[in-house]
Amino acid sequence: MSYVGPDFDAPEPRRPRRGPLMIAAAALVPAALLGWLVYEAVADSGGTPASATPRTGPSSAADSPADDGKLTGSAAAGAASLKGKVVLVDPGHNPGNFRHTTEINRKVDIGTNRKECDTTGTSTNSGYTEAQFTLDVARRLRTILEQQGATVKFTQDGDRAWGPCVDERAHIGNAAHADAAISIHADGAPQGDRGFHVILPASVHQGSADTRPIVGPSRDLGTRIRDGFNHVTGSPLSNYLGKGTGLVVRSDLGGLNLSTVPKVFIECGNMRDSKDAALLTSGAWRQKAAQGISEGIVSFLRG
Template identity: 75%
Template sequence: MALAALVPGALLGWVVYEAVGGGAGGGSDRTAAVATPAGTASPSASVGDDGKQPSAAPASASLKGKVVVIDPGHNQDNFQHTTEINRKVDIGTNKKECDTTGTSTNAGYTEARFTLDVAHRLRTLLQKQGATVKLTRDGDHPAWGPCVDQRARIGNEAHADAAISIHADGSAAGNRGFHVILPGSVHAGAADTRKIVGPSHDLGTRLAGTFLRDTGEPPSNYLGGGTGLVTRTDLGGLNLSTVPKVFIECGNMRDSKDAALLTSGAWRQKAAQGISEGIVSFLRRS
């Protein structure tokens, strides 16, 4: 993906400091951004590749009335529908392909499989907190896509309180780490992100902190200046959103160290936990 803008590197210190608990007791909004939400399962809980956790006391339904839309990137069958996914759609600033095939590890584990697995785990965690959760695709329908404009529309029509698009990158070996993509300010054509830039930044910053803490995955060493945060204005899924939304690239599938994590069911559960806690923190903000 082409880089539109980098978030100032000064944020790295806060993200790392708060994620490891350095801000405990400070009482600020920044400390709250990475505080473990009450009733959330411990990231160290034993899990299997099916994403199931041992039975535990029910979490409080503190997110009742909140709607979260999860967008698992790409689709396993996109490669069989090249004509459909290569069709250009309007993203406000210009036109881009409906969707892409996504990437994969060198061993053939696809990004589409990864994103759907994490999405299912994340849905379970958020539903335990009482949230209503909708997915843009759920593994059986449609056979390809949806297109990026449709993915944004699903979140908009659900009046989501938060939306997250889950991905994994396909950069060069040696490039590793996660990054959260924030929407830049866009006002062109059908796109107008001006009202969601602020809350999306809040969501993304919280998410970066909890993801780092729960997974141990470092911020990207090749994008974002070490902050784990990147701002872009060329993604239809963000440009066309009217609700707070971010993307997360959970790691680089082409790097052997990251690939070992991304293909682990236990690590994918930690990834879902980290994403969940960031969303919960955002939705519980005062």
């Protein structure tokens, strides 16, 4: 764009004499403008002028991608499908646990025995911690589930200096009356041990623990999460636990023993294996992990 400054004003052209045709055309401009304004006002108010033609094709708002990441178009139609459902998401460990070894090493009651409040978790050989991984996947999972209409509760969201302890993690889900609960982890097995597995609660009736009412629903939840995770991520089932099923039953985890709502753990991969670590440290893959977990949870909640 050229600029004509105050010292370089362009000379005004000679104005031609207006004839009758030009006067008539000038009179039509305000009328046309008024008509357009009325059209826009009707459209903005939600109405549709009788002469308007609906937009189709890629320019339609229903088909265009959303800039804010929210569901649009046909996906939005099912956005409230989980309305009224509560999901407890438990990001395993806590990035600050290593600074509070005294607190996390104290023993708490898990029903079958007493066990450490929490641990620091594992990490990749390059130093990417399990606690960082679990919190990132948990937040991605929350976004997906909330877009489906679910209410998502966290045991911790990076807002605590350490913990919570494993017994408190279970109690948070119980107090929320969660319809489903998932604890997200990554393993620290030897190099060569690959793949993911889902941990289910054993039937425990001892002390303050009674998992008998949730064993069946938890197996259903865990099986669906296994299938969804495998489908979306393409990750193999564990080659070192679960005998090729991707499912492991345990009675030594307080987060499961003390739960009164359907709950499972998922070990998303082995942080000490170079191939698995390459996946776990990828943001794109973690998004797939969250999507895979959500598919299983949504399937379970919809029955």
